[in-house]
Amino acid sequence: MLFTLIYLTTAIFGYITIYLIGFKFKSNQHANVYLIIFFFLSSTRFFFSGMVNVPFFANKLYFINVLFTVTSWPCLYLYFTHLIHNKTEIKAKEGLHFIIPLLILSLAVFKFLWSESTVSKLKVISLVINLTMNSIYYLASFKILTKSIWNRNSEITLINKQNKAITKWTTFLFVVLSLIFLIYLIRFFVSEKTFWNLDQSSYLWVGALIWIFIYLKTLSDPQFLYGYDVLQSKIKEYKKNSIAFDNVWKMDYNVNLVNVQDTVLKEKIQCNIENYIIEIEHLALHSNLFFKETFSAEDLANKLGIPKSHLLYVFKYHSNVSFSDFKKIIRIQKAIGFMEEDYLKSNTMESLATDVGFSSYSPFFKSFKSITGLSPQEYCTKMD
Template structure:
């Protein structure tokens, strides 16, 4: 009775979560139609499973137990969710229907196994053996996909680092939930076979319900997952709230051990002005215009700021995590991201964008963009398309 009540509660929370995701998924890059189907099918299964103990119609129970295994299609659905998430794809592809041929065929064999002229128990064992091979195959596919496309994403820009970390943690959380659920089913069926019981896989189903509830609460208590992590608005808000926009680049600590006498003299002059210098550098940098000059040197920056070149050289040597050359790339990629978010690519090419922000050609622009933003320029543009279309 308590287990059935848990199933009903799990199902209802899942259906509510499905509705909330559906109302926002078009502007939410983390969610797509596959995750909606995934949550809907599992939630309905738990809800109907819970009702079997409260509905006294034997036909309802018989029908549920006969067709409940249709939920095995959630395994390829989970894979397709990860695949479309990694590609920032929001449209269904008809070729993806091929993933459902085998699970649907296996389901049809399962519900019609009584018509085979073989020992029913042996048929069940074979069917479930095939199912676990199928499930393990998709778990491996999911792992390889996540490891090569999502979990390896990096970015030097603070807000993109946060977005990538959010997606990494969420996909890892869901992937672990999938493995635990399949493991529970494997243990349940193995136990039923060992004790010569009817094979249904319903033993310890309350564990799956708790796993699923944990996933649902993870979604509901994380607005970034439920409603989406809006890169543009988050970036603007973070820039408003930070005195130093490129905070991760700078080392503001003045406790530096120096052996060079010339640098010791510079240290005495610069230490009290470090924060002011950094603010001035950022201020002119984030106007972008100066850095659009592909031949920009540290002398040019010093002249524009009316700061001695030696002071800037000292600053980038001892108070920056990157060189001036790398700093130019970071600013230019910030500029490119700003242009993309203003829909520059609607009427212009990526090659044009690369030259506009100060790169001499597209190849170094592409390499720098992917290194700093964690995705290619085209992928980033696709990520922002939802904002343009609204």
Template sequence: MNFLFIGLDGFNILSLSQKGYYQFYPLLIVIIPAMHLFFINIDKDSKRLNYNELVHFIFPVLLVVLNLTAKRFLIAVVPAFWIKLFFSILFEAYIIYYTTITYAFLKKKIWNREPDLINMKQNRILKHWSFFIFYLYSLIVFHLIVVISMNLKAAGNDNTELNNYKFFPALLLNIMYFKILFTPEILYGYNVMHDKIKQHNKSNFILTDLWILDASEEINNVQDRALGKKIAEYTSNYIHDIEKLVFKHEIFRNSNASINDIANKLKIPKSHLTFVFKYMSKVSFTEFKKIVRIHDALQLIEKDYLKSNSIESLANKVGFSSYSPFYTTFKEVTGISPQVFIQQRKKGK
């Protein structure tokens, strides 16, 4: 929108680049807090407008009003340079503040986030691309500060220096825009778990991200290598049968369920299952059991199990001996506590 208006202004359709003390691009004062809110909402799961976030746009509006007031009433009594200097310092402080708090948020909530065992791939992609977008954003901010500082040295009150450097931020913003537009992981944020659960039946495997279907890791153990060659054509069927047993037949609701139980139910050697979890799974059998049980709990919550039952009852039903290990595992797998998840679900409704 910013560069669209600048383009219209170039054709004299609009008049946005009037001489004065407006030391920033049209709409840029809105882009700054909007970028901050974009990163903040990566970590949220809400389809409704949060009106509290509108507070971030109060200062931009006041800045515009103050600028117009200065152009209308102060130009005759205050030297132009001092007015230009005031607005330049004010705006630079404004963008540095938002860049700083955005960096602090990303470092704490996204880049150093506790691993989420269900959405490991999603977490990795978000960390990489949020860093990439913030890097581009920081370049734009740095460029803007340099140009505004250079513009202070320009003669007169126009924005000649500022207008000479539009290509660089235009290029960066377009790269950022198209990357966001064509990368669903960035648009959706962390909270894609529910959609994944609903789409499980559309894929060959429910927990696709946990399985290494094209494992290329060299197996050093001679016996394991020989076993791997022997069962290579059956491993996909093994994984399918394992998921069917734990999800459809809910074998892990038994708190004492073990890998031996799965082997007996599927009537395959235990050594075959051990190989699958050792070389074809990103998690151990113990972690797999945790993920499946929490997956089971999420499904029951979606079916309103807690309307007539307690969380302790839910913990026992999905195979935990008590509430304490359920709470710890739930937070480890989903990244949030059961109470927070339930509250977010209620707000989503």
């Protein structure tokens, strides 16, 4: 009875998580579909385990366990791949990753078509294929994580903060699932030549408790679902009378001022901070000022018609990035827009660098990789 309660509680938490992801966050088009699928399969497995005393669910439990076992690591691999490449859509060729899982699943579903001896042979073959496949996807996932996520750094403070958050999440997820996979391997080689967690008495309740923690962690910080383009997605459009770059700006007016001059300045401009920010955004998105090589904070202040000290105050106390970093973000976003418009079909990378305001290709390359995690060439390849 206790185990049944744990399994059903886990399933409920999982379905609530999926519901909130699908509806509360439906305006965010960067939700990672493969992680959601993985959550759904896991939740359904625990639901059927909790309902094992009901004949209908008991008869389907084997099928659900096999489905979860053969699709888990392909889904996780694709999740990590989408995470590092900021991909939102599912491409048809990704379906190739599920050919072998579907084959194994078919053998399990239609086992009644063959004799008992044939079923025994097919079961062994399926188990070996499944073990090999999961091992390959496990190692491939580890390679992606170590190469492109866990060691990902940026010179932009805001981007680096996001990198660290996603690194912590993926490390936690990978370690937990590695332990589960290790248990599966030990059980497979030592005693039970069966699929993952089919025996309901074999510590499945421990996994259920771990999954509850995973769901709670996801709900507490849903950025884990989206990837690295949370900041960039905010730069794509300007909304009138609103702050578009909401990951850049800080609207907390209870800031700790470092000197008397700033204290005096705060009294003068506090009521204008939001207007300043909206005007800065508008110029960043609807003018070419930021793409001039020599463009400076003083130039921006003059264009806004405010003292330079006011502008520096805004970036000092109400921005997560410096003026220099903000300028780099705007320029790289413009460069990405040019790339998507096939600019490079008739122009070089060097001309792209200078057109968006960099003095040469070298600082452009460094800033591009710092912000996107990819070199300009890698980004172009990803778009193809």
